[in-house]
Amino acid sequence: MASEYTPRELMVSAAAAEIEDGDTAFVGMRLPLIAFQVAVSTHAPNSMAVYESGVVRDSPADGFIHTMCDLPNLNRAVSATGMIDIMSRLQRGDIDVGFLGGAEIDRYGNLNTTWVRAGDDEIRLPGSGGACDIACMADRTVLLMPHEPRRFTEEVHYVTSPGHSPNGGRRTDHPAPGGGPSTLVTSKATFGFDVDGELYLRSAHPGVSPEEVLTDFPWEMNTAEDIGEGPVTTTAQPTDEELALIRAFDPDGFWTRS
Amino acid sequence: MASEYTPRELMVSAAAAEIEDGDTAFVGMRLPLIAFQVAVSTHAPNSMAVYESGVVRDSPADGFIHTMCDLPNLNRAVSATGMIDIMSRLQRGDIDVGFLGGAEIDRYGNLNTTWVRAGDDEIRLPGSGGACDIACMADRTVLLMPHEPRRFTEEVHYVTSPGHSPNGGRRTDHPAPGGGPSTLVTSKATFGFDVDGELYLRSAHPGVSPEEVLTDFPWEMNTAEDIGEGPVTTTAQPTDEELALIRAFDPDGFWTRS
């Protein structure tokens, strides 16, 4: 039996699983800060993380990090330079995986973190940060979002972070050089992107039914089964080791317990 | 009475005089290495020097420097970065004066340090280094050459470091953004560039007659008098203070006594 865990702890575990050993990951704010530390402490000891403020790390921080610039994230780092260096690594194709969040997503993985519509009003969000750059240029991106139906939309109101081409072929007919989104992790399920760059349901989190997940989307979404990838599975629960690490890296549960 | 001095010591003194207080100078190889140190030690205490290897200095080195990268030139430097930083200062217009040498010069101050012709043969020289960049982008450049008639030519064989436009107006009708050459110092005389960007004789060094200087050029060269700048003067001799400094900065006379 696995321990009790929060949806965010499961998301961190699922995000960590997307980092392969040897990967260089582009890590931004919030949950990915914890996910990289879990990955490098478990299955991906040779992975490395870059942060747009200038830091490169290949080990977890010895202390809670609220932001990439918190001092524990600098101690014993591989290096600390500036953004041009980090973004140049991204632009020249050295980043294997980048993490992105979004207030809205469409079926091609376009993300919006700039402006959303609420009835007749427009609501202003903080904006891109480095997300647009990561979305354009990382070899692949992993998207993390709370599972709320209002976030799933036929057309995002503003494409902050581009996904795949609506013309099929994923990034073939798209001006961005990176590979585009590979995985979406929500608080209820994980999703892949098919050969045409469209979202499909890959696994539902423990206790969530695939049907329940699918009805949250305003379009007819495929499942892994529909595209010949085998049945929709149940997302792996975080292991006890992972939970212990998550709670060590986020001791007050600031990012992962609420 | 001034002390005895070598032609190169006079050239260093004349080059130093071209650095104004508060200037940022772009300094390369050989005599300018000594000239900046003289200037900052005498009339231009607020001048600064940048070197394309990455060093910025505002004081003389405490020891002989054969090259810009010799360790005394790094000690107590203002900063040490890299070439992109230094060349960016040049490109954005922060360099007041740059020093250049040449194997050949024409009347518009075009310099050649790449290929020269000797009869039917072509002789390969080391090339531009940063000279082309300094020539294109410094606010003004000061040119230093041994006074040898074969170096003065109607058309240089290769324009390593561009001078003024042959169409008049100095740099007006020229693609390089800097101000172009302002002074030529040879081992016999100093020269300015007139409103059309053409060389004219400004002063002859002590013991040299202006006529003797003019006959060394294959074209009819104007003098200061011809262009209404007053008579051709005699170049100021290095002062005792300057000579003492030159001999402190170049104790074995490697650059300045031979």
Added chain:
Amino acid sequence: MTKQAVLSLEEAVSRIEPGSSIATGLALEHAIPFAAGHELLRQGIDDLTMIGPISDLLFDQLVGGGAVSRIRAAWVGNVSAGTGYRFREAVESDEIDIEDHSNFSIALALQAGAMGIPYLPTRSLLGSDVFERSGLFREEIDPFSGDRITLVPAISPDWAIVHVQRASPDGDVHLWGNTGIIDPAVGAAENVLVTAEEVVDPDVITSDPSRVAITHDQVTAVVECPFGAHPSPLAGHYNRDNEYYLEYHRRTKTQAAFDEWADEWVHGVSDREEYAEWIEADLSITEPIVAAEVRYGQ
């Protein structure tokens, strides 16, 4: 070009004219010049154009204080809590003009300014609305490969404001840890205001030329300003005051609430020494790491 004299924060900030463009918050969540920003508010210097990458809170405070007309940035909010309410309300009600960037586009714009070139090309932006809904960037064809490429035009701010660990009185600066886009912004800016945790003897700075990030010829004013980056962290000096960010978030949902917050934390503070006494959290460095020795010499 001439060397600087150390000024008071008040005197230094008073040199910034209303209507100026100011790049700051350049090291992202590190070393944000909050002290200088709050002095802008105290002096009522307004109509500012703020330029930055991720801005963790300071831009929101400047907007709340009525100092800002325009923002050219990649992200404005509160990294601990998300939304910056003052920014959001001002943009939604068209009180300020916003030019949306990505972190890289603002970095490249300043880098182009620092390099003295009209633009830098990038493989980012195309396919996004950061590109499509902006009149700033251009799509061109790379003449070497035929590929589509984006050109980001240079930005040269009137001012860059930077907080650093130590500076000489002349304005030569040692800075370490995350630097974000400090280098490009300092290179691009017309004037640089340096607030330093410590003003030190010039010999300290010249002992290590490779650590010098800003040279005096680039600097307009130097201010000694202990705790000048609080609540953001400063490498080697103090940790981030996370609770400050959360309290700010709770207390600034309306303009009236912000004004009350600012009366307390900005206008109610006569100088940074007094301010330092207010800070309740223990942010001190309790586990120092000393950098390995480096020698120069001849």
Added chain:
Amino acid sequence: MTKQAVLSLEEAVSRIEPGSSIATGLALEHAIPFAAGHELLRQGIDDLTMIGPISDLLFDQLVGGGAVSRIRAAWVGNVSAGTGYRFREAVESDEIDIEDHSNFSIALALQAGAMGIPYLPTRSLLGSDVFERSGLFREEIDPFSGDRITLVPAISPDWAIVHVQRASPDGDVHLWGNTGIIDPAVGAAENVLVTAEEVVDPDVITSDPSRVAITHDQVTAVVECPFGAHPSPLAGHYNRDNEYYLEYHRRTKTQAAFDEWADEWVHGVSDREEYAEWIEADLSITEPIVAAEVRYGQ
């Protein structure tokens, strides 16, 4: 990406294939990797394309030793004495191909490679024969201002060879003093060979992340190589051996004379330890300057 093991100079250099392009001598007259260059000659690795800014002597030696087919550089010679006779003779007799650059154009070409973009624009070059007689650069119109501008296309060398003060066995590097175009070249190169004056415990390197100039993911091989930059200077370690440059100049006017010189100084040396014993000049640092303390921590 994976961390490196420390190799012998022989083993590390043997990984460089004939026909490779190699950027080196990147810190100009500082920290030139002469030891690695001489090992290329001993192993007879030839048909090389050498890439660099000012090359103070090493390219001349590699040309003299028959290792070079092509040079893409701004200056090749001997900074103490001017002409590099082996280079001059090889170019004049068309034995090697030369692509003329300015220091900035080679810096920008590598910087474009490091940034992953096809070119960088510059205000330099136009009006010179460095531009006119080259098929490499392009003149374009800046679409923002209408000004004429030069585009310098990216160069991505197969190898960069760099000599540094200290490296961890993994390949993380502390480097200080003049760095010239080391950063752009390391970013642009497919492989990086680091020769280090000292290989040190990783804790030495991680004590000061802001001093790290090269990270292990960029590095293909690390070699401990004391005196590896001689006769060029290395900040904090040894001064320049000026007499070496003058002697080389006197002794290499003909190919036969060069061969005799190389028999002595290159082929007659079994390893760098033996080489170090040959050096007659006292190049040691007798007036050290210790960099002011810097702390990290939390």
